[in-house]
Amino acid sequence: MTISKTYTIASIPGDGIGREVIPAGQRVIETVAQKRGFAVKWDTYDWSCERYAQTGRMMPEDGIEQVKGSDAIYLGAVGYPGVPDHVSLWGLLIPLRRELDQYANVRPVRLLKGVQSPLAGRSAEDIDFVVVRENVEGEYSEIGGRIYEGTEREMAMQEAVFTRKGVDRIMEYAFELAKTRKRGHVTSATKSNGIVHTMPFWDERFAAASERHPGIETAQFHIDILTAHFVLHPDWFDVVVGSNLFGDILSDLGPAVAGSIGIAPSANINPEGVYPSMFEPVHGSAPDIAGKGIANPVAAIWTAAMMLEHLGEAEAAADIERAIEHSLASEETRTADLGGRANTEEATNAVVDALSA
């Protein structure tokens, strides 16, 4: 097959098992690229807590400039005993998301064959939705701080900031995504019945988006009862759109109800394509099992499928998803965290073999 296109992907394996699962994902991408007739040029970066321990920085000062020209960023996981969370987050993850304006955080939630949901009597058809989280403003604004620190009068404040542009564009992303899906339904996570001043505004912008997209059905729930519905009625949901905090919560709860917290992928998307989007497994660097060759590569591989889909290689993405389902279906090729007997290499082999078959 002739090569139609070459993508430049910045790969940042990070720390711990990030360094095991990103190479596994790269192998899978290479295999499917050959099959589907495209190529990947990998730019690999050693940005990590280990680098921080040696140099005092998670990434170089011009790090963002270095990756800005890539077609996508493929990130493993950062985190290392002894390096505080805020260092690894503010030194790498958060600036990448914010400076590259990756305002849509997207996490598919699907019950896959071979995976055990904690819910009774649920099968694959019941759980298939996507959480779309606003990723750069809202409750996670930089504005806030403390006064009278260390005294009885101490107070801490945090400002939630919702802008019309910020809310409208995440709504637009959610509705456009719904159009590509079978059901075409969007649920909004809100809390406009209580005290919070920002949520009635969120609701108005949701209603405005809904008017722009008359073909899409909608629903909305307050975040408290919405979390309950995730557990009681996961089959109600197709696309779920939430603010930075509500989306953060729902995108962990969703994979939990689908039994997939260890294999969940995520994407930080800049929909306009002005900047590269970034793709990362949801799991962390897992220092306790790092270096043993037993990490589950499926999250990184599923993440690779999201990345290829974003790059326009929808068939390659679908190939990978089928291959994942195939590999998860047997104990022989699942890793131990899913009750299987495979190590990282064997689990990856199973996906690669299924792709080549």
Place this chain on the structure above:
Amino acid sequence: MTISKTYTIASIPGDGIGREVIPAGQRVIETVAQKRGFAVKWDTYDWSCERYAQTGRMMPEDGIEQVKGSDAIYLGAVGYPGVPDHVSLWGLLIPLRRELDQYANVRPVRLLKGVQSPLAGRSAEDIDFVVVRENVEGEYSEIGGRIYEGTEREMAMQEAVFTRKGVDRIMEYAFELAKTRKRGHVTSATKSNGIVHTMPFWDERFAAASERHPGIETAQFHIDILTAHFVLHPDWFDVVVGSNLFGDILSDLGPAVAGSIGIAPSANINPEGVYPSMFEPVHGSAPDIAGKGIANPVAAIWTAAMMLEHLGEAEAAADIERAIEHSLASEETRTADLGGRANTEEATNAVVDALSA
């Protein structure tokens, strides 16, 4: 038996099924009072959306003054088609909670026999915890609003305010509560790994409380993964303490995992007893089934048990809880929402009979 004590309880049935389940709860309280030798003087208030429709106010201007002297407040549910949420909430529920400084919202989460958990393979021993929510400050402060309304530049802001006193006293409540429980363990809901300025402060006050209570074991999780753990590991939890928003979410998610969202009780406590505490079922006024005599009275009855326990009638409370479990165990005496055949009266009779037996 001689009457040792008379309690004055302000009863506010409210709207819809509130008017059916509060009388059911009162019947149960009367029964157990006779058995345990105390009496109740009921002051009944018609505060409701119906009253709002007639008079323009949910409660009289001096409403709070009227109930201030009660030993407790027993609230049904407010809400009525056509009356917006913010009217019923700001006209009644929120001022009561705030002006009576009911800063601890307490919700037990328990898997009861006869109730179906949505989780696979869970039994009663696995789910038995209490969510303690800070109920008057935090993310639900009155501070915030909009600017440039109706224009492209529109923005909405909401200030979260955490005070040392506010955080310390809810921590204290949670640790003291843990001391009365078998396990003696407190989990804190946080989000200090990210951007939010208030949560590192929350963590410090949790650590300070933990030092004051060396006998109590502790854990803390970020709210996103904590919601996942509620589903995956409900057996990890004993007392869970959260801010106003995090507690709000967890106290709906908790009952959902225990299958008890329709029967869950809640208490709004002023621990110092300067003001009366308020007890309300978690469910709403359910206009769709109101007036049919089929509402499940268990939430109101369980709420009554919490109220009596708070008043110092621990034995009466335990009696009621046993009677509830007895009534839930059979289809004959459970209501339809739990797969049973009883109406409100029959379900209440079952509890009353079990108390008298």
